[in-house]
Amino acid sequence: FPKARTLARQQVLLMVELGLHQQATLAGLRYLARGKASATDYVAIAEALRGAKQHKKAILILEQAKLQHVSSDLVLKQLARSYLDDGKPLAAAELLARAAHRKPKYRVEAAELYRRAGQLVSALYLNEQALTQGPKVRQRLGLLIELGRFEAAAAMAPRLSRLGLLDDQNIVYGLAYATYKTGDFASAERWLKRLTKPELFRRAIQLRKAMQSCKAMGWSCH
Secondary structure (H helix, E strand, O other): OOOOHHHHHHHHHHHHHOOOHHHHHHHHHHHHHOOOOOHHHHHHHHHHHHHOOOHHHHHHHHHHHHHHOOOOHHHHHHHHHHHHHOOOHHHHHHHHHHHHHHOHHHHHHHHHHHHHOOOHHHHHHHHHHOOOHHHHHHHHHHHHHHOOOHHHHHOOHHHHHHOOHHHOHHHHHHHHHHHHHOOOHHHHHHHHOOOOOHHHHHHHHHHHHHHHHHHHHOOOOO
């Protein structure tokens, strides 16, 4: 039944599920050429192109979908993903930020894309607007450290504790590093003592050596 739209769409989705990306791409483009495709249709076909590493073609398909489905957050999110795959994190961030204005759940993810693009101030701005406290606060600590705002990062310890995030040793190391950079070596050492994971334990040794050098030279190491 080659004229049955539902069956043609199902054929594309099955090909994607089976990993037949090239075949899914060809069938999908034929399907879109027939018109009246939904946002989900475009996304499914773009996913086939993405699976076939045809990121630029996926972007073209989704840019067309964006024009036809202007209110679709699904299209924006998939287009952002395709731009990221194509090595364009800033374009991805700006697209997802548009979706985040309508749906706050995307704000942390959009902030992360801005961070990857090196736009740390924009990342922090979106982070401030996020509603999900755990991911928001975790991300904020990293952003403050990257921005060199070490005192603000170190001051987050009580909030991180209230949210139960200090069970994460990566967070603990972040606090240790932030307090080290403020020159509060005693607090840094208290955080370092909590690290047991091998990689973080090795990094703690290096941080202790740095503190010892600072003390020996009479530097604050700010």
